[in-house]
Amino acid sequence: MADLDIRNLHVSAEDKQILKGLDLAVSRGEVHALMGPNGSGKSTLANAIMGHPSLEISQGEIEFLGEEITESDPEERSRAGLFMAFQYPVSIPGVTVAKYLRMAMNAHREARGEPEVKLKDFRKQVEAAMELANVPREFSSRYLNEGFSGGEKKRMELLQLALLRPKLAVLDETDSGLDIDALRVVADGVNRYAGPEMGVLIITHYQRILHLVEPDFVHVMFDGRIVKRGGPELVTLLEEKGYGWIREEVEAAA
Ligand SMILES: Nc1ncnc2c1ncn2[C@@H]1O[C@H](COP(=O)(O)OP(=O)(O)O)[C@@H](O)[C@H]1O
Numbered sequence: 001m002a003d004l005d006i007r008n009l010h011v012s013a014e015d016k017q018i019l020k021g022l023d024l025a026v027s028r029g030e031v032h033a034l035m036g037p038n039g040s041g042k043s044t045l046a047n048a049i050m051g052h053p054s055l056e057i058s059q060g061e062i063e064f065l066g067e068e069i070t071e072s073d074p075e076e077r078s079r080a081g082l083f084m085a086f087q088y089p090v091s092i093p094g095v096t097v098a099k100y101l102r103m104a105m106n107a108h109r110e111a112r113g114e115p116e117v118k119l120k121d122f123r124k125q126v127e128a129a130m131e132l133a134n135v136p137r138e139f140s141s142r143y144l145n146e147g148f149s150g151g152e153k154k155r156m157e158l159l160q161l162a163l164l165r166p167k168l169a170v171l172d173e174t175d176s177g178l179d180i181d182a183l184r185v186v187a188d189g190v191n192r193y194a195g196p197e198m199g200v201l202i203i204t205h206y207q208r209i210l211h212l213v214e215p216d217f218v219h220v221m222f223d224g225r226i227v228k229r230g231g232p233e234l235v236t237l238l239e240e241k242g243y244g245w246i247r248e249e250v251e252a253a254a
Pocket residue numbers: 013014016018036037038039040041042043044045054
């Protein structure tokens with residue numbers, strides 16, 4: 001069985017059915033891309049994977065590492081090794097990057113029954129992670145997400161990735177507003193960290209990022225379901241033909 005195994009997932013929000021029977025399996029060592037037109041339910045899937053409280057799961061299951069997590073709260077999922085980069089990162093007034101990272105790290109340690117990280121060890125680990133994520137030193141004393149550029153927000157996410165070493169990362173990329181610097185940061189991060197220890201699910205409307213990261217598997221969503229699966233060749237096909245033909249295929253099959 002896959003590390004993340006989603007079966008027949010039906011999700012609604014505010015009485016609106018959004019996911020209508022979705023199956024997806026992602027394992028460590030694999031890079032998956034989830035594509036689809038705006039409104040097809042991509043972000044809802046990401047939120048359902050992380051356990052967003054506003055969503056109602058009416059049918060289906062989500063399993064992670066053999067444990068059923070359909071009803072687990074977001075913290076439990078995060079401790080189990082799921083990581084989600086938010087489409088719109090929040091800024092927390094008065095909290096510096098370093099403080100935030102320490103809080104995140106301690107939450108994970110607490111879950112594993114370990115004591116809080118010693119300041120000296122924390123500094124060492126952050127420095128190593130910053131080097132890996134290619135983040136300048138002074139970044140750690142800035143306030144979280146305050147005045148961050150698109151690229152800096154992405155660097156922040158990578159820094160978390162480098163420190164927390166999740167088993168599966170879900171990266172929901174904005175459809176607009178990601179400049180080329182930000183795209184490169186994300187792509188570098190995925191290319192650097194994706195490996196036998198981590199699986200990645202990149203969610204994107206546009207193909208741009210998939211020129212920098214080659215996914216092993218590509219899934220195309222339409223109206224709450226995955227309607228096409230393939231390899232990187234699907235990215236090229238979508239680039240040439242857009243999403244219109246998928247709609248036609250789905251409607252012809254209905
Ligand atoms: N919290 C919510 N309440 C009601 N409708 C929602 C909510 N979140 C998303 N939707 C609707 O669900 C559909 C899918 O949205 P979303 O998952 O954001 O799609 P995508 O990320 O593919 O653009 C859209 O029609 C959107 O308006």
